[in-house]
Amino acid sequence: MTGQRRLVILGGGLTGHSAALAARHNGYDGQITIVSDEPDLPYDRTPLSKAVLQGKRDPGELGFQPDGDYSRDEITILTSARAEVVDLGDRRVEVSNGDTLTYDDLLIATGARPVRLNNPGFDLTGVHYLRTISDASGIREELANAEKVVVIGAGFIGSEVAASARVLGKDVTMVDMADAPMSAALHPDITSVCAAIHQDHGVDLRMGSRVDELRGGARVEQAILADGTAIECDLVVVGVGVQPNVDLFLDSDLEIDNGIVTDEYCRTSIPNVHAAGDVARWYHPELKRRLRIEHFDNAGSQGTFAGKIIAGATDERFAPVPYFWSDQYDTNIQYAGFAPDDCDVIIRGNPDERTITAFYLDNGAICAAVTVNQAREFRSARRLVAARAEIAPETLRDPDTDIRKLSREYR
């Protein structure tokens, strides 16, 4: 390490990890310090709702750096350390451990946190949210003795927690205002299959409903729905979305609008201050709109991109094909692309067998694709999305069409 510059990264999640490594590996030769409020080194959150809750993976084995050694890249990670004050004028960060860090470059990768519900009874023992290893360990511990689980919210976290609890043999009721699970992410022709999969596995789905109140004594005992129905429970997990961690900057000059606003180079409204990952709302230069994405793939790839930008190693723009996956029971769901609201959706496969590949068409061009238990077609479908291929709907729908072969000419 020979350079005099100092990079401070706020947030020790996937984005911070990826950015630090990318900056270092792309020529940033000054100090790199990550400030993380978690006790653990950067780790993969995605198994928390699945393999960790089911007891199939040890939370201690989720680190992105398998041997935990960041020193060979000369990256300092302050764990259990919260940035308490960030002075964007003086370029200075005051950390809860008493350190004051000065910087030349700042990356805001503070991520997001679960939205908390304040309805009556949500402060009872047995009510959980899921974001961190500590959250997952707490749920796992109580799941061992729980019999009836209520899951509030049927998005990614809710759906995966419901599946894990069913795998463990618990009674599960999942409640959401939407018509079907995963409705914020997927088209109704696909979410109906998601609903059927939960019902196949014995989840009591209460869609179009909400929990107004939790009741109990020493711990939670009942969830009260809007229509007055009482559902017995001894464990509640709430997964109703996340909000970006922007609190440190609310009084600053940074432009904030549902996240920290950046351009296609991760640059915020203040020079030498970048933002990436769940907290950043950036301009996608090909989709020509601002996006804030809360998925693993974006957290990693935007972190890597930001690291390269800060190292001065790229003049490209950040314009990925958005991607996410979810695993529920033995079902794998994957999505690539971005679908405007008024797309036509072509379904191939067999919804009755819970296997589909769906293509979203934007004025005839494939703009997004989803596979449900059709992973074999996913990478090919993704390639058609990246190429915005124009393929006749009847060809896409035809079971005799080999999507893998079809996609080859777009390699």
Place this chain on the structure above:
Amino acid sequence: MPDSNEFIEVMPESLVEEGEMYPFDMDDEQLMLAKVDGKIHALHGICTHEYAELWDGDIEDGTIWCPLHSSGFNVESGAASNLPAVVPLPVYDVKIEDGTVYVSRKPIKNDPDDR
């Protein structure tokens, strides 16, 4: 213990197509051949992240992409080049004799026994 000098016969070279992957079993492990830019590679066939059969994935620009979560592995080195995988894929030696592909019984890179 098999050593890296020991090879087993896998399939005729003429059947291995560019950009394709071919699973085969060896010593209770699932391996695969992958042909990229005219060269045949042999790698472990199961993703190091979670159980997934990599031959159902894709090869693009020298990267093997997992079908389930889009982990990426360099076809030459086995290195994990795209998350969520962080552990590299074992790579085996390949030799071609008389039009037949042979693969070493022991990995030449990223042997899990060495970790």
